[in-house]
Structure formats: structure tokens, C-alpha cells
Amino acid sequence: xxxxxSLQRQFAAFxxxxxxxxxPPGCDxxxxxxxxxxxxxxFDGVLELAYPRLCAEVGAAPWLELTRLFFQTVPQHSPYxxxxxxxxxxxxxxxxxxxxxxxQIELAAFELACFELKTADDEPRRTDEADQPPQGAALxxxxxxxxxxxxxxxxxxxxxxxxxxxGTAQTPTFLVLVRDPAGLVQTYAVSLASARLLHLIHAxxxxxxxxxxxxxxxxxxxxxxxxxxxxxxxxxxxxxxxVLLAAGVAG
Numbered sequence: 001x002x003x004x005x006s007l008q009r010q011f012a013a014f015x016x017x018x019x020x021x022x023x024p025p026g027c028d029x030x031x032x033x034x035x036x037x038x039x040x041x042x043f044d045g046v047l048e049l050a051y052p053r054l055c056a057e058v059g060a061a062p063w064l065e066l067t068r069l070f071f072q073t074v075p076q077h078s079p080y081x082x083x084x085x086x087x088x089x090x091x092x093x094x095x096x097x098x099x100x101x102x103x104q105i106e107l108a109a110f111e112l113a114c115f116e117l118k119t120a121d122d123e124p125r126r127t128d129e130a131d132q133p134p135q136g137a138a139l140x141x142x143x144x145x146x147x148x149x150x151x152x153x154x155x156x157x158x159x160x161x162x163x164x165x166x167g168t169a170q171t172p173t174f175l176v177l178v179r180d181p182a183g184l185v186q187t188y189a190v191s192l193a194s195a196r197l198l199h200l201i202h203a204x205x206x207x208x209x210x211x212x213x214x215x216x217x218x219x220x221x222x223x224x225x226x227x228x229x230x231x232x233x234x235x236x237x238x239x240x241x242x243v244l245l246a247a248g249v250a251g
Contacts, residue, residue, distance in 0.1 A: 101165055106156045110152060118183065193230075
């Protein structure tokens with residue numbers, strides 16, 4: 001290891017944990033403390049932006065304890081602050097220094113999904129083979145799922161601002177998260193049947209609606225004729241909400 005690499009490691013170690021790490025030789029301690037606070041404030045700021053409800057739920061002092069522990073113990077390999085919230089979610093799952101309820105962990109997962117949708121880049125997305133019609137297939141249906149869409153399942157009503165994350169698990173909640181044309185993340189609660197419909201549309205792109213409905217009817221043990229008008233109504237609503245887009249529009 002070169003002297004410069006050694007200096008870099010000492011600098012990074014002090015920035016993460018200045019209370020238990022000496023500053024690098026020849027560096028001004030007060031200036032190094034300023035660097036530490038600058039770096040930590042950036043981390044804490046992006047985490048508060050990504051997890052506003054969790055931050056408020058945990059409380060100011062425990063939140064600061066969590067973020068400081070994360071900053072001190074989790075090495076950061078990405079140069080982008082936008083990647084920090086995902087690492088924080090993994091940290092919350094693994095850490096034992098602070099007791100969080102299962103509901104709070106689920107709330108973190110929900111807020112991370114919303115944050116990642118909101119901050120997704122605007123570059124054209126790669127088109128997977130599954131997004132293309134098979135050779136010789138009729139170009140129907142003429143819609144695809146918006147790539148800025150997430151189907152989120154939880155045992156907790158994480159989208160409800162009045163829900164208590166310290167409570168026990170409840171009936172499964174199915175949410176469709178989508179970034180709208182204005183860049184805002186919209187959340188729609190859907191039924192199990194609608195969640196499965198969206199999953200089947202994603203799993204079987206370019207299949208006629210009748211084929212998708214038949215598969216859904218078999219899963220739910222319901223007549224396909226009964227499900228068809230409900231599915232058509234749901235698809236219309238998803239078009240209005242930008243969950244579904246006309247083929248060729250996505251990405």
C-alpha cells in the first residue's frame with residue numbers, strides 16, 4: 001500500500017468515526033472535524049428525504065443514533081448519494097443496536113420504493129426481449145406496463161399516514177406505485193385480484209386480454225366471463241393513472 005493510499009484510508013476512517021479514530025498525521029483536527037460534519041450532514045439529509053415518515057416515527061434522537069451508526073459502520077462504495085437509502089434499508093434489516101418493529105421495517109421498504117421511483121433517471125430505458133412482441137404475434141394488446149411502476153405487497157397498510165407502525169400485522173395490502181408524468185409518485189391500493197392481474201400482464205406481455213383473464217380466473221376459481229368486465233374497467237383506470245401506457249411510449 002502506498003503512503004497516499006494509507007492516508008486515504010486514515011482520512012476515511014476519521015470521517016466515519018472521529019470520536020474513536022485519530023486524524024491523519026499532519027491534518028488539522030478542527031478542519032477534519034468540519035469535513036466529518038459535512039459528510040455526515042449530506043448522508044443524514046438524503047436519508048431524511050428518503051424516509052420522512054420513518055424519521056418522524058422513530059424520533060429525533062433515536063434517528064440520529066441510527067444514522068450515525070450507519071455512517072460509522074457501513075462502507076460506501078458508490079459516489080452517488082442517491083444510492084445511500086438502499087444501503088440504509090439493508091442496514092435496518094441487519095442491525096440490532098436499535099430495536100425497530102416489523103411495521104417500521106416495512107415502512108422503510110415502502111418509502112425506499114417511493115424514493116427510488118421518484119429519483120429514477122430520465123434516460124431511455126433498456127427494452128427487454130419480453131417487452132417485444134414474439135415473431136409473428138398480432139400487435140394486441142397495444143399497451144405495456146409503465147417501467148416506472150412497482151407492485152408493492154405488505155402485511156401492513158404502509159401507505160396510510162394514520163397507521164401505527166408498531167402495531168401487529170394485518171390483512172395483506174397491495175399497492176401500485178407509479179411515477180406520473182410530473183415526476184410525482186402516486187400510490188393506489190388495489191385488491192388481490194387486481195394485483196394478480198397486473199402481475200400476469202407483466203409476466204405474459206403481448207398476450208390478448210382474454211388469455212390473461214383465463215389465467216386469472218383459474219387462479220381465483222372464478223368464471224372468466226365474470227372477471228372480464230371488471231378487468232377491462234381496471235385496465236381503463238390504469239391507463240388514466242399511467243400504470244399502463246400505449247405500446248412504444250414506455251422508455
